[in-house]
Amino acid sequence: MPKGFYSILIALTALTLIGATVVWGQSGESEPPRAVREAPGEFQFVRLAYTANRYGQGNWRRQMWQTDWPDAEHHFLKGISRLTRVAAAEQGRILTPLDQSIYDFPWIYAVEVGYWHLNTQEAARLRDYLLRGGFLMVDDFHGAWEWSSFVASMQRVFPDRPIVDIPEDDEAFHVIYDLDHRIQIPSRMYTYTGQTWEKGGKTPHWRGIYDDEGRLMVSINFNMDIGDAWEHADWPDYPENMTALAYRFGINYLIYAMTH
């Protein structure tokens, strides 16, 4: 064998493996950058990249907080632009709770919060953010276990504020659309199973946390999957009425946050 043959072979093999990994990793949906380049607009959809518990670590391709990304916000932003006068940026953005620029975006969205695990620092930041006037919409978590996991972190944020059911007459349900007739918004699995609930979460609950002036700071959409309805808005199989309701909820929460 020529001198150095084995060295070259090992090097080529390593390069091949690395290249395959890269190519394979890029198949389907690509890895999201941590921070999307700033786009102009009064409103920009911000997805919260939280710290997850050990069950919510996801995999090297996708984290739990990335669920439905990017189509959910992509579709939702188009709906905002079409149905409201909000000057919405075309692109969403991803921020962690500790990202200082989070204060520039008074409305944020967090998904699969049954798997979040906010540490003390993140909880303090979120508390400060909300008390200054920020608004948090959480979505897509189901069943008792995920509820308890969510509450554990939420109580680190607001140990002294209760989580209550949003009253029927709250402006959040009427600011643009009257959401008197609400149904459970399921994930796309509904199109396969015909079942609107998952993980034991049969009853949808719209809950919230209020500030001292009676303004909703956190909208908690438990036992439903609004994000999936946005994401699959262009799926023929996903029920239109559920998609429409999901848009209405999102728009109501946004307009509420921009008026209260």
Place this chain on the structure above:
Amino acid sequence: MFEFLFNYPRDDYARSELIYAGDWPLWLLVLLSTAAIAGISWFLYQRRSVVRPPQMMTVWVLQIAMLALVIWILQQPTLSTEQLRAGENAVAFVLDISESMAYGESESRLQQAMRSLSTSLAEDSSLELAVQHYELSDRARPVDSFLDTEPSGTETSIAASLTDVLREARFNPLAAIVLSSDGADTRGGLSPADLAELAGFGVPIHTIAVGRESIPEDIELTDVLLPNKVLPGSTITARVSIRHDDAANTRIKVYNGDALLESLPVELRQDTRSTTAWVNIELAEAGHHHLRFSLDGIPGEQELRNNSRSTLVEVADQEYRILYFEGEPRWEYKFMRRALAGDEDLKIVSLLRVSPNKYYRQGIDSPEQLENGFPATRDELFSYDALIIGSVEAASLSGEQQKIIHDFVSERGGSLLMIAGPNGLGNGGWGQSQIADVLPVRLPPSTTNSFFRKKAAVVLTPQGADDQMLRLADTTDANRQSWNELPEVADYQVTGGLKPAAVTLLNVMTDVGLLPLLVKQPFGRGHSYILATGGTWRWQMSMPVENQSHETFWRQLLRALVASAPNSVSLTASGDAGSTEISLRSEFRDDAFRPVNDIAVTAVVTHQDGDSWEVELAPSVDEPGVFQANITPTASGTWYFEAVAERNGEPIDVARASIHYESGQAEYFNFRRDSRALQRLSEATGGRYLELDELDALPDLLRYSSSGITETDYRPIWDAPAVFLLLLLLKGGEWMLRRRWSTI
């Protein structure tokens, strides 16, 4: 030396006219001159072989000059001087007896003045002037002498008093007025019109100044500036001005009745004569508050009565309504409403266009309110005290609605605030709308984008630093620091050029430099404001929740907007410190803010002790809906007024006002000698300003007065030694030159 050479003093030449007493006919003089010049010329020409041309010219000039001097002498030059005829004229001695003349150390000003007048003519009685004595304060009063004079005048009006003297002496030969005063006038001083009127009488007024221009041992509370009407819970910032002639330390104390509200130390620096201090006061309860501002005296200070001023502030328990019309949901809308959520005196009624076909209303009193969108009638819009327009196009309103907005500011006296936005200000076409002239800026056209979503830092202007609306901290330095520490705003909009009456209170630092951010101007009876950003919400989100800067900014801005908006019915009472009268001015307008004239207005005047009477207010000739009267208060203290409007005997409306009045205080303020005023008075009337050590000049000033009965004195000057010396010089000089040139 001058008098030796020219026979008479320089002043005599200045006040006299040069005439020629000789009676030689002109034609003879011309003939003789011509003959002499011809003879001299011919004689010199004959000797041209002996004398070179330059020498000849020199001799010719000297001889012609000599000839001219001789002809001048033959004409008998004479000084013609007008002077008073002895025994046929009078002089008015006017003595300022106002209370400021009592000031002094070993000798009061009044004593100095009396002495100056009594000694001014003592050494020269040749004029035999009849002296008339007058005491000057608010008017002039003739007296027999100044023996029993006391500094008792509570006001000083130099112009009115001298006019009294001149009118009384109109048919008498008044040669001059001699005024001895400190020049401190409490009626606003001598205006150009006053001076012109006094000069028109043709009598010179000589002034003798007493007192000092600088009094280092005295400090004075010259002015207290604060709004006379505020909302409950407002923090009022009073601007206190202090006059001083030296460095000192004092303390400003503010009392509400007997209760001490604030005590603030103030350093008075040596490099300035006036110091301004800001004092924050909180008045929570509704009603009238009598505030007294006082300064602690400095060592050696004699006059302490000018260290205190009182004023009345009304805390109006009234809810003000603001209409906010916004064209798109945005964060500025949310955070502005949050900032004002706890303010019980401001009610924000907002109309927000959330979608192309839907408006969202907040703060409404009933479902019917604004259900048809933006108000379309004067009555509806005029029910608000201020209007805010956000990011909405001018085209979204009809021409009639725009006209109503225009009238809202100009006639109703409401305040208009326009906020930046992608569809607002220039982008919204407001620069070409019917309210363009209301705005304090010339907005750019809508064809060019003027709105930028770029963060930018806000800069407080000097005018903004002085405006109470923008006070974020108690002291000037702390306030400036607070503004410097504010986070950047989220966006800004180019406003275009400022109009002449516009004032820029805030600027924004952009990548093209400083641009106006908060601008205001008065318009008609109201005001208009531009806030060229929709991004102050970043202050709230970027600073700790405890920081109230954002809330304070919006509360004070909107309170300033509504506080300046008049009610449909109003009554104001005004009167300067020391004035003897209070002016009442009431204005009655209907719900559409149109003047009401078919009414009779009567005011009930009540003193704090209970004394009360009625006075009728007369309609103003110039201003429809305005009724006025002057009253003379009978005592110091707080006076309350209630103006009742009646139509056909039935009361239809009531307006109330109050004022704190203090009589006889004017003389304690601004009592430094005003030399400049006395100088202007003398210059305007042909008199002369004199210090106490210049009184020797007074007899001659009177003697040669241009007023009164005068006679002409003729004095020849041809025999002055200077003339003889000139003759000698001319002839002697010619002779010496000839000898030098060996032509003799």
